[in-house]
Amino acid sequence: xxxxxxxxxxxxxxxxxxxxxxxxxxxxxxxxxxxxxxxxxxxxxxxxxxxxxxxxxxxxxxxxxxxxxxxxxxxxxxxxxxxxxxxxxxxxxxxxxxxxxxxxxxxxxxxxxxxxxxxxxxxxxxxxxxxxxxxxxxxxxxxxxxxxxxxxxxxxxxxxxxxxxxxxxxxxxxxxxxxxxxxxxxxxxxxxxxxxxxxxxxxxxxxxxxxxxxxxxxxxxxxxxxxxxxxxxxxxxxxxxxxxxxxxxxxxxxxxxxxxxxxxxxxxxxxxxxxxxxxxxxxxxxxxxxxxxxxxxxxxxxxxxxxxxxxxxxxxxxxxxxxxxxxxxxxxxxxxxxxxxxxxxxxxxxxxxxxxxxxxxxxxxxxxxxxxxxxxxxxxxxxxxxxxxxxxxxxxxxxxxxxxxxxxxxxxxxxxxxxxxxxxxxxxxxxxxxxxxxxxxxxxxxxxxxxxxxxxxxxxxxxxxxxxxxxxxxxxxxxxxxxxxxxxxxxxxxxxxxxxxxxxxxxxxxxxxxxxxxxxxxxxxxxxxxxxxxxxxxxxxxxxxxxxxxxxxxxxxxxxxxxxxxxxxxxxxxxxxxxxxxxxxxxxxxxxxxxxxxxxxxxxxxxxxxxxxxxxxxxxxxxxxxxxxxxxxxxxxxx
Ligand code: SF4
Numbered sequence: 001x002x003x004x005x006x007x008x009x010x011x012x013x014x015x016x017x018x019x020x021x022x023x024x025x026x027x028x029x030x031x032x033x034x035x036x037x038x039x040x041x042x043x044x045x046x047x048x049x050x051x052x053x054x055x056x057x058x059x060x061x062x063x064x065x066x067x068x069x070x071x072x073x074x075x076x077x078x079x080x081x082x083x084x085x086x087x088x089x090x091x092x093x094x095x096x097x098x099x100x101x102x103x104x105x106x107x108x109x110x111x112x113x114x115x116x117x118x119x120x121x122x123x124x125x126x127x128x129x130x131x132x133x134x135x136x137x138x139x140x141x142x143x144x145x146x147x148x149x150x151x152x153x154x155x156x157x158x159x160x161x162x163x164x165x166x167x168x169x170x171x172x173x174x175x176x177x178x179x180x181x182x183x184x185x186x187x188x189x190x191x192x193x194x195x196x197x198x199x200x201x202x203x204x205x206x207x208x209x210x211x212x213x214x215x216x217x218x219x220x221x222x223x224x225x226x227x228x229x230x231x232x233x234x235x236x237x238x239x240x241x242x243x244x245x246x247x248x249x250x251x252x253x254x255x256x257x258x259x260x261x262x263x264x265x266x267x268x269x270x271x272x273x274x275x276x277x278x279x280x281x282x283x284x285x286x287x288x289x290x291x292x293x294x295x296x297x298x299x300x301x302x303x304x305x306x307x308x309x310x311x312x313x314x315x316x317x318x319x320x321x322x323x324x325x326x327x328x329x330x331x332x333x334x335x336x337x338x339x340x341x342x343x344x345x346x347x348x349x350x351x352x353x354x355x356x357x358x359x360x361x362x363x364x365x366x367x368x369x370x371x372x373x374x375x376x377x378x379x380x381x382x383x384x385x386x387x388x389x390x391x392x393x394x395x396x397x398x399x400x401x402x403x404x405x406x407x408x409x410x411x412x413x414x415x416x417x418x419x420x421x422x423x424x425x426x427x428x429x430x431x432x433x434x435x436x437x438x439x440x441x442x443x444x445x446x447x448x449x450x451x452x453x454x455x456x457x458x459x460x461x462x463x464x465x466x467x468x469x470x471x472x473x474x475x476x477x478x479x480x481x482x483x484x485x486x487x488x489x490x491x492x493x494x495x496x497x498x499x500x501x502x503x504x505x506x507x508x509x510x511x512x513x514x515x516x517x518x519x520x521x522x523x524x525x526x527x528x529x530x531x532x533x534x535x536x537x538x539x540x541x542x543x544x545x546x547x548x549x550x551x552x553x554x555x556x557x558x559x560x561x562x563x564x565x566x567x568x569x570x571x572x573x574x575x576x577x578x579x580x581x582x583x584x585x586x587x588x589x590x591x592x593x594x595x596x597x598x599x600x601x602x603x604x605x606x607x608x609x610x611x612x613x614x615x616x617x618x619x620x621x622x623x624x625x626x627x628x629x630x631x632x633x634x635x636x637x638x639x
Contacts (some may be wrong), residue, residue: 001332002299002302002329002330003244004019004302004306005018005019005020005298005301005305005313005326005329006019006330007017007019007418008053008312009288009295009312011054011162011215011216011249011287011288011306011312012162012213012214012216012248012287013214013215013246014054014097014161014162014215014248015097016053016054016097016312017055017096017097017198017582018051018052018053019055019097019301019303019305019311019312019313020052020053020054020098020312020325020326021052021053021054021055021056021290021312021314022052022054022055022056022314022315022316022319022406023056023166023219023251023253023290023292023314023315023316023393024056024057024058024059024101024164024166024219025058025316025317025320025339025347025357026058026059026068026072026351026357026512027039027040027043027356027357028067028069028070028071028351028355028356028357028423028466029043029071029356029357029366030071030072030073030074033074033080033425034060034064034072034073034080034159034390034565035073035074035078035083035084035450036073036076036083036086036087036560037082037166038369039366039368039369039370040087041086041369042368042369043086043089043365043366043368043554044057044090044091044098045090045094045164045229045368045371046323046368047093047096047319047323048090048091048092048094048095048096048098048322049094049095049323049324049378050319050322050325050327051095051096051097051313051326051327051330052319052322052323052325052326052327053096053097054096054097054098054099054161054252054312054325055070055091055096055097055098055099055163056097056098056100056101056217057073057087057099057100057103057563058072058073058101058123058388059072059073059166060072060073060074060075060100060102060103060105060151061073061074061103061104061105061151062102062103062104062144062147062148062150062151062154063076063117063147064076065109065110065113065114065116065117065118065189066103066104066105066109066262066522067103067105067109067110068105068109068110068171068257069110069351069353070112070113071258071466072085072103073100074148074156074515075100075151075154075155075158076151077623078156079159079428081154081157082158083142084100084155084158084160085158085159087158087452087553088158088159088160088161089159092159092620094410096264097161097162098160099160099161099162099163099164099217099626100155100158100160100162100163100164101163101164101165101166101219101567102146102148102151102152102155102163102164102165102166102206103166103172104117104135104144104148104171104172105117105172105173105223106119106121106122106170106171106172106173106175107119107120107125107126107129107170107172107181108129108170109124109133109292110387111131112504114448116133117248118131118133118134119134119135119136119140119172120134120135120136120172120175120181121135121136121175121176121181121182121183121184121198122135122181122182122183122184122189122190123188123316124181124183125127125258125362126170126181126256126258127258128257128258135184138186138188140407141151141188141198141444142201144172145198145201145202145204145205146538146571148204148205148206148211148395149202149204149206149208149210149247150209150228150467151467151623152209152210152214152216153209154205155209156210156211156214156373161215162214162215162216162217162570163206163210163214163215163216163217163249163362164216164217164218164219164251165199165202165203165206165217165219166219167199167218167219167220167221168220168251168253168254169219169221169253169255169256169263169273170221170224170255170256170257170258170259171193171450171506172528173198173202173245174198174220174221174224174230174256175196175198176188176195176196176198176199177198177199177220177230177231177234177238178195178224178227178228178229178230178256179195179225179228179230180227180229180230180256180471182195182222183285184638187548190636192234192237192238196237196238196241196520199240199590200219200240200242200245203216203218203242203245203246203247204245207245211330212296214626215248215249215291215622216246216247216248216628217247217248217249217250217251217290218242218247218249218250218251219251219252219253220235220236220238220239220250220251220253220281221235221253221254221255221256222252222253222254222257222278222280222281223235223254223255224254224256224259225254225255225256225259225262225566226256226258226259229256232277232280232603235277235280235281236280236281236283236284239281239284239285240285241284242288243285243286247287248287248288249287249288249289249290249311249312249446250281250285250287250288250290251273251289251290251292251314252274252277252278252281252289252290252291252292252310252313253292253293254274254277255558257573259547260348260543260544260547261509261543261544261545261548263544264344264347264348264544265293265319265342266342266343266344266542266544266548267296267341267342267343267426267427267429267430267542267545268425268426268545268549269285269293269294269342269548269562270294270340271291271294271295271296271297271300272293272294272295272303272304273294273445274293274294275295275304275307275309275310276289276425277291277310278290278291278309278310278358279291279307279308279309279310282308282310282311284310284403288310288311288312289310289311290310290311290312290313290314291304291310291312291313291314292314292315292316294342294495295313295314295315295318296315296317296318296339296340296342297322297337297339298325298334298337301313301315307455317340317342317345317347317359318339318340318367319521320334320340320346320347320362320579321338321340321341321357321361321362321363321365322337322338322339322340322358322362323362323365324336324338330407335439336435336439336613337436338361338362339361339429339432339433339436340359340361341360341361341429341430341432341433343360343542343627344542344543344544344545345360345542345625345626345627346358346359346360346365346627347378348543348544349361349407349542349543349627352410352543356428358627358631359560360438360626360630361433361479361630362626363393363630363631363634363635364622366636368616372638373592374400374402375400375401375402376401376402376403379402379403379404379461380402380403380404380464380465380466381403381404381406381463381464381465381466381469382394382395382403382405382406382453382464382465382466382637383397383405383406383408383459383462383464383466383468384405384406384407384408384467384468384470385408385453385454385467385468385469385470385471385603386408386409386410386415386416386469386470386471386472386618387408387409387411387413387414387415387416387448387450387470387517388415388416388418388470388471388619388629389415389416389418389433389434389437389620389626389630389633390416390472390617390618390619390627390629390632390633391407391409391416391442391468391470391617391618391631391633392407392414392434392437392438392632392633393405393437393618393630393633393634393637394414394468394470394633394634394636394637395441395443395446395637396437396440396441396446396539396617396637397634397636397637398468398636398637398638399444399445399446399635399637400444400637404447405444405446405447406446406447406448406449407441407446407448407449408449408452408453408454408458409448409449409450409451409452410451410452411450411451411637412450413450413452414430414434414437414438414441415431415434416472417472417473417597417619418430418434418494418626419431419434419497419599420495422434423495423496423520424495424516424517424519424520425516425518425519425520425523432455439512452462454467454603456603456607456609456610457605459607459610459612460610461627464612465613466612466613466614466615467603467607467612467613467615468565468603468614468616468617468633468636469601469603469607469614469615469616469617469620470617470618470620470633471600471601471602471603471615471620472599472618472619472624473597473598473619473620473621474597474598474600475490475491475492475593475594475595475596475597475598475601476549476597476598477593477594477595477596478508478566478593478595480566480567480568480569481567481568481569481587482568482569482570483569483593485569485571485591487502487571487589487590487591488569488593489501489590489593490590490592490593491507491509491513491517491592491593491594493518494515494521494592495519495520501526501590501592502519502525502589502590503525503526503589504526504527504587504588504589504590505518505521505526505527505529505588505589505590505591505592506528506529506531506566506574506590506591506592507521507528507529507531507591507592507594508531508566508591508592508593508594508595509529509530509531509532509594509595509596510530510531510532510534510536510537510538510551510560510562511532511539511541511594512538512539512540512541512545513594514530514532514537514592514594515530515537515549515552515553516531516540516549516559517594518553518556518590519549519553519556519591521550521592522552522556522558524592528556528558528559529558529559529560529561529565530558530559530560530561530567530587531561531574531576532560532561532562532563532564532565533564534562535562535563536562537549537553537556537560538550540625544586561576561578561583563578563579564576564578565577565578566582567582569591572586572587572588572589573585573586573588574588574591589621596623597619597623599619599620599621599622599623600619600620601616601620601621604616613639615636616635617626617632617633617635618630618632620622631632
């Protein structure tokens with residue numbers, strides 16, 4: 001069915017068994033010295049067992065402390081080479097090829113430890129940078145070139161099948177390539193021939209140190225999407241030069257950190273959004289081209305190959321969401337696949353919070369090394385109150401471990417507030433997760449009682465061994481004068497179209513729900529003003545998602561008042577207070593409230609009275625995001 005995806009293909013001398021590639025993604029699970037850990041090895045091994053053809057690791061720094069994140073892999077001594085041999089051995093045993101990415105983060109280097117490596121072609125920081133980098137001298141440039149080659153040689157010794165030179169995303173090499181960052185006037189700056197010099201010297205040094213038969217790939221940002229940044233016109237030339245220099249594959253990405261929504265695309269961006277960039281590169285080179293960017297389904301991946309837009313498909317987050325994606329596709333078990341929903345909460349969101357990479361839909365990701373054995377020693381009867389995503393996750397995990405699970409859901413469907421969260425523009429893919437949970441529950445034969453609210457009396461009668469409470473949350477309207485007026489409407493009622501907004505709407509609350517509802521209303525034609533009490537909107541929202549929301553706010557000409565409190569709602573006015581000044585918003589026909597939600601948990605105190613072991617999870621414990629709710633569901637199921 002997906003024949004092209006499973007056709008083997010060579011990158012240089014390396015034969016890859018299929019076209020499914022895991023591109024480099026930071027896990028932050030190396031030791032502080034840069035060695036592989038059991039956690040990191042188990043994570044890659046799990047994917048190799050799942051059938052991925054080629055796994056590219058997160059970057060190996062060319063020297064200590066040159067990473068974007070405080071933790072990175074390293075291979076500058078024999079001890080480190082030994083630690084990574086176990087990684088390559090286990091990935092090979094599981095049937096995949098493994099390549100290592102090599103990097104210096106340049107002006108994006110993490111400066112928490114020291115800023116000595118905060119270097120760049122020119123002494124200017126990017127708009128998202130905090131400190132100006134130091135301009136590299138020509139001698140220093142030559143030295144760094146050699147470090148790339150040394151790193152590649154050591155990676156080959158550790159058993160890697162290939163290396164990938166990381167020349168994308170606004171790190172050191174791409175800073176040299178791009179007019180956006182490179183303001184030099186010597187032989188490394190100015191015209192494209194000069195800006196390419198650093199990369200081409202690195203390629204030559206790497207090839208000299210690993211031998212001509214060892215595959216070398218280069219990852220490029222094909223288009224940087226910043227003013228003056230790399231454009232396709234220049235990248236075509238770079239790709240061609242790389243092929244002439246003996247590079248064996250071009251791995252196409254795009255963007256730089258300042259516009260990181262182009263690197264790790266949130267759900268607002270279309271699937272396959274950047275494949276035309278790789279198609280342009282494919283037109284000018286004869287070596288394999290890898291593409292990436294929100295390609296999360298087999299049919300999408302196959303269509304990219306069929307259209308001749310790339311030779312390999314990078315499916316990073318799809319591999320986090322479901323490490324068994326290739327096997328499931330090959331065996332035609334598409335309904336078993338758990339799809340990446342583009343939430344960016346667990347993966348890049350985790351990294352940006354300084355945590356390991358996680359996955360919202362796959363709580364086992366990154367915890368492969370510590371998973372308890374299935375099944376449980378003593379099967380129990382577990383009752384779960386609430387069939388939202390947290391309750392369903394608990395039910396799936398508990399049932400998988402052999403417990404007898406009964407799931408009580410007071411409505412006629414599963415998914416809870418997740419179903420409403422999926423209604424704003426571009427969020428529909430959230431529903432694939434509910435679909436997957438329903439499918440798993442059915443496969444596991446979980447007893448689901450719809451239209452049934454679990455009560456204390458039912459527990460007293462049924463004697464379950466444990467009860468998990470996942471009864472979710474409900475939105476509230478703050479007690480503001482006028483908040484009981486008929487034109488004051490909850491955001492949920494707008495999204496579910498139970499109520500209609502007028503032409504001139506004030507949205508109270510600039511968190512994710514408020515902004516998403518504002519976008520929804522704008523799409524349906526309303527003029528929208530957002531009023532947020534805090535000093536900024538979208539606090540707590542992931543960076544990539546936030547960048548997209550801010551763009552939508554700008555594109556739709558919404559007005560935003562930050563640090564402003566709603567004091568009174570009149571018949572057609574809303575009075576707000578900002579910095580001690582009252583402002584009256586006039587001609588308002590609808591006020592939409594997105595001021596937060598409160599946990600719903602009346603059952604816990606009742607069950608505690610009768611001594612039943614109870615675990616409260618998700619929003620019914622504390623209202624947070626999906627990542628926290630699903631993780632708690634998963635843990636409760638295991639416990
Ligand atoms: Fe995809 Fe979200 Fe998982 Fe990241 S956390 S891999 S975006 S589902």
